[in-house]
Every structure is written in structure tokens, then in C-alpha cells.
Amino acid sequence: MDWTKAKTILIIALIATNVFLIYSLLDRHSDRGEMTNEEVILQLMEQRNIELEVDIPRLHPSLRIIQGEYLSVDREEIAALAQGMPTATSDYEGVAEDFLEYLGILDDETVYEETELFEDGDIDASVRFKNEVEGLQIAENYIEVYFKDGRITDMNYHWLDDVEVSPRKIETMSAAVALMSLVNQQPGAKMTITGIELVYWVPDTDMELGETVSDTAFPTWEITLSSGEKKYVGAVQI
């Protein structure tokens, strides 16, 4: 038995296997030759009178789905706690964050978004937070903390709290396909797309529901139009 030859063959086979496996793994996590498809799609967009002011994202990784509980804070608790908070001068963000921490709702998902200042009216400033999970923002979720004369006056929110993620990931559809799907829903309509982004979103439903305490959010393409309107196209393949 010629062991040298056998060894060589074996080594080549193993290297070949490794190359194959590495290639497969990389291929899984990259876009799958959609570059040519994208050109086709851009052409179609032009035909349909759709203006794109942003690039169509290439990546659409596999993602988990999330389950959260709708935040509900007792109004009296907000009022009582607000009284004990220090007066903010310019550091509205800091005071708002402390406020949320005392309420027990400041965590890794609660991300500061912006502070809006007002001249006249009931409030001087509004500090807005967004909800981010697994690297994606949860659409239509916000917490706003309102200040008047440096004191916290109120809090408004629509927020999924205590988020749990699914044990497995699911493949998502590309932005291009999502865009096509949106366009096909309203044939002939003129649209100017100013944003396309992957988010988590709790789908609309025709079902009549009572008061909801917990719901599921799915990876969704949030397509923003020039009018400011946001359209949602589910990114999970069914």
C-alpha cells in the first residue's frame, strides 16, 4: 500500500471539504448574486414612476422574531416620581434617563433618540427614546418625557418591554423584493422613496382584538415616502 499517495489524496480531500464548507458559510451570510437583479429592479422602478432617493440595501440577514409586553405605567406613579426628580437646565437627556431608570424601564433596548425644544406652549422640551432590539429599531415604539420649566411634567409611550427573542433565526427577504411587493400593491401610484430600513414591527390585523398586553414583532421593511408616510412590508418569507 502506497501510504504517501494515500496521504496526499486524503489531504487534498480534506482541504477540498474545508474550502467547500467555508464557501458555503460565507455564501449563507451574504447576498446571493442579487447585484444583477438589482439593476433589473431599478429599471422596473423607473418604469413604474417610482423615484428612489436612497440606495436599496443589499444585506438582509436572518433574524429572530421578538415577543414583548406592552409597557403600562400607573399615571400616579409617573406624577409622584416626577415630583422627586431634579430640575433639568440643559441636561434634559440625563434627567429623562434617570427618570426612566427609577421607573425600571431603562435597559439596553432603551436608546436616546433626540431632544426637541419648544418656545411657547405647555412644554419646554420633549426627550424621545427609541426601542432597539437585536440591532433593529422597533417601529412605532417610543417613550417621550416632557419638561416644563425644567421639571418633568408627563410621559407618553407606546413600548414593547421585557422583550424575548425566538430561539431560531429566520431568513428574510431582500429590500428589492419588498419594494416590488409594495409597488405591486398600488399599481400606477407615484412614489418617492426616501428610506428603506429593516425594523421590527407588530403587524396590523383584521382580527377584532381586546386590550392587548403582549404581542410579537417581526422583521419588516420600513419604507419611508417623501410625504413622511411609512409603509411596512413583512420581511419574513411565508
Add this chain to the structure above:
Amino acid sequence: MKRILPVLALVLVLVLSSVLVAFADADPYVSIVNPSADSTVYSSNLLVSVKVTKAETISVAVAKESTVVTTSAAVDGTIETKTTKTYTNIETPESFTSTNTLSYYTKKFENVTPGNYLITVSTLGKDKKVVYTTTRTVKVAVKETTESAVFSTGQSGTFTFLQNLLKTIFGD
């Protein structure tokens, strides 16, 4: 005197062991719905159904009619023959108390032999005194029609069968 006594005793015994025929009016709140008037029941069971439209107590008795011939001798030696219909209860009468404005008393009497029967519904007042008596007579007889007559079409079964078989083979 010596002759009369046994006869009197006999009459007394008969009286005590039988139900007397109606001596009171019928109760307007009592109606015997089954069996219907002047009907014949072809069965060995007799269903009695009494409708009571008042809260009161009734006692229901079903008695079989039998004829008794009594012979009595007068003092002067002439013999008189009297045929009396007497009624013997086939079961001890049951009482039923209605507490609503509408109730039914129903009872199935079993092993009823053919003959004439008298159904007596006595309405009982205070101290179980009979206030009203409602009666009905019914005849019980044996079923006449034979079983095999139900489906007879005038032809024997095998003949009809063969006829139908031929029909299915050769079409109609």
C-alpha cells in the same frame, strides 16, 4: 232469620271488598285523558292518564267488572235472582297530590286480562273524604290483527322477490 244472616254476611263481604259505583258528582278539575271514552284497549297493559287542573289530592282505582248473581229468598218462599255488576280493584288504589295548577297522574297497569273495567278517580277533601268522583269505563281486548298481515300485499314474499329480481336483471 238464620237464612238471612249468611246472605247479609255475603253482601257485606262483597260491599267491603269492592268499590262502590259513583255516588258523587264528577270533579270539574279532573279529566281522564287516557283511555278515551268508549274505547277499547288492545293490549295487556292499561295506561291511565288523569289531568288535574287544581292543587288537590286524588285517588285512582281501576276495577274489573264481574257479574254476580245473588239469590235471595223472601219470607214467603219466593226466590229472587239479582244480577249485580261488581267491581274488584286490580291493584290497591294509589293517591296522588297535585301541587300545581296543572298536573298529570299516569300509571301503567300490567297484566290486564280482557274484560270490562271501571276507572274511578276520587277527589279527596279534608280527612280523606271523597268529595268528587270521576269515572270512565274501558274495554280491554286481545289484538286481532296478526303480525304477518302488516306487509301483505296479496302476493307471497318469494313471488314478489323473484319478480323484483327479474326486474333488476332485465330492467323495468
Add this chain to the structure above:
Amino acid sequence: MTILLLYVFWADLELTRFSLSDIDLGFSDDDEERTVFVEDVAVPSYVIIGTGQGDYIVKSDVKPLYGSIEDPGSFVSSLLAFEQSDELFVEEISEEQYKEAYTYRSVRAVFDYLLPLGDYFKYKNVVGAAGVEEIKNLSEIGFSAAATDSLLVKDASQNKYFRVVSGAKSEWAESFFSGTDFDSEAVYYPISALLGEGVDLDLLLPMSMESDMTERDIYAGRDTEADAMQAKSFFGNTFDFVRKIEESGGKVIYMYGYGETVLILNEDGSVEYKSEAAGTQSVNYFEALDIALQFFDSHQPIVTGGGIEPGVKLEKVKTDNAGHGKYRFELGLETDGEDIFFKEGNPVIIEVSGGVVTYYYAERPIIEPKQDAGTNEVFSALNTIAANYQNIAAALGEDLSMEAVAQRLTSVKYGYYADGDRLVPVWQIGVKGLAKPLYFDLYTSEQYGLD
């Protein structure tokens, strides 16, 4: 390195596209795990024995008398054996002849639900007699001592009566009529006999009856801790990506896709499942029933505590033969042969379309075992109606006499009524013109379910 890569390759395996066919409905191929079969459920609603003397015996606990086809000495076997005997033909008879025959000693099985005869024979592997296609649906089937060489059949869907004539007399029927002692049972009479002239109705009522039924506890049977497990049995391996909505009242909704498949776990323990994916197989009545029962069986609630689960029986069947065949099976619950009635109607509804379950609703309560409390005389059915006839007339919106109300009766049964968390022994009375039956206490005649 290869091993490491191989590991990463397999571990990273994600779910890509999945279709509804991926939903594993959790059926076990192993029939031994099943507890409810077509044979258990496609049984008569009740069996009527005629003594030949004007009275009858009605048995709603049919299994002891009806038997099973495994037992050659049973009633059902005798029916099938009759059908399989040589030289059979079917002839139509008149309603009068049919009724006359049943004034003699007789025994018949009554099916209150739709039962297509053709499908029944296919299912039992019996070749029907010549002319049997005339009989569309089986409402009543039985023997009369008037002619033991005939099977008497009633098809209420066509309002027709038939007899299936054989060359020989049925041995089973002959021995049943001569050997059975009818005296020790509760006795039923037709209403026309009990109420006299003016009421022409064959409906049978028991005269006097003793019962050992007492109040019992009934539990909703939903263990919220087991919700996920329950849901998994409906969604299989797609469960991880199913939307879950929890309402403040305790109701939980699971939704696949955009609502193509929805599962609702209600606060009261009932379960509702809807799927828009109708199948494409053409199945007959019994195949559809088998599919429905398999589904019911494989989605048992999680039972906690020491209660017992009631059995099921067919109450009503609707079918629509357009397309691949749609069937709607409504099942009732029973315990030890005694019916359980629910105010809202039948507690289990299963729709099968094209061979696939497209709708499932089930209340699956747990019941306290029967206590041994001896027997008591019940408030007779007739007097229950007599005590309540004005209420019944009021429900009909008319001013009626007792006799007029009696003329409108469609059914009189007894069983348990689910009144909140208690089962109470009742009379169930069906009236023509009322969408739902009425319930009265079996021992006091007091009415239930008025709220």
C-alpha cells in the same frame, strides 16, 4: 478543522422558506395512542324497544345494546349480517305500514344526525342490496316482530320508509323478541297516549323514572402554564415563528402568517382553530369523520386534578358536496352514557374540507367523578312540561294551552346541564320554533338558563 467547520455548518442551519405543509399536526401514526374512533361515535342517538303493548323503552346509553361489530351477537352485527345475506331486495313502504309494524314487539336504532347510507356501507365494507340506493340517509333502522325477514328503514331526509326483505328471518331478531324481559326498565309512552285526544305526537316520554344523577363539578380545564405546549400541538415545528397575542382578559391568540391559521385559547378553556388552507383530497363522510376525530384526539387538553374527561358522540352533521367535499361535524359530550348539555349549543365542532380540518372549536372540560348517592324519583317529564307550559308558550310569544304546547315538542331528553361550574341533572326539552332547547331541573322542574 473539517470537524469544526462541519459543526458550524449544521448548527447554523436556519429555517428558510416554510410552507403550511411544514406544519406538523402532531398526528401519531400509532393508532394505539388514539382513544376516539369512528366506531365509538357513529352510533345511534338512542335505541327504542317496543314491547308490543303500547309502551316503549328508550335507551340513550346505546353501546350495551347496539354493541360493536366485533361482537357477532350484537344488534349492529345483526343489521350488517342482514345486509350481507343473499337474496335481498329493497321496497318502499308507506308511513302507515311503518308505524303499524312498530306497534308490535320491535327494536330500532335512531340516528338524529345525518348518516348517508351509501357511505356507511362502503365504510363497513358491505355491498348493499339491490335498490338500496333509494335510501339516501339513515334515520332509523330496526326489526319488528311483524316481519323478522325484513329490516325496516326510515329516511327522514326524503320522508320515505323502506323495508329490506331477505329470504330468511333474522335469528338475532327472533331471539331478541322471544327472549328479552322488558319489564324492568323505565317505561315510555307516546305523548298522544299520555295527553289523550287533541295531541297527535309520537314523541316518547318516560312515565316515571328513578335516577342516580346528582350535581357535579365541572372545570374549564385550561392550564395557562401549558398554553405553549397546547399551541405547539397545532403548529408543529413552525411554532417558533408564530405570532402570539395576549389579551388582558386571559385570551391568547396564536397566528401564523397573516391569519391563514389562527388558534384562540379562550379564558373559559375553550379552544378555537381556523385554517384557510382547505385540502384537495376528496374524502367521503367516514373518512372525513376519521380525520376529524384524529384531530380531536391529538389535541387533548392538559388535564390537571382528579377529574374525568367526558366522551364524545355525534349530534349533528352537515355536508356540502361541492368541490372536494365539506363536512361539519357537531359533537356532544357525555359521561357514562349520560348527555351533557351546554347553553350555547354543541361543545365540539369540527369542519373538514378536502380532507383537512379547517375549523375546530372545542370545550374540553373536566368533570368530577360521579358520587354514589342512591336513586331518587325524578319529577316526571310530563309534569315538568305541565308545570312550565306557560313559560314555554311565553318563550314562543303565544298564548297556548298545555295540549298546544305539547304538540310543538320536538325532543325530550335527560342529562346534565352545564350551569357555570356545576353540572345539574335536567330535562332537555326541544320545541318547534325555539332555536335552542329549554332546560328544567330533573327533580324539581325549575327552569335553568333563563339569564
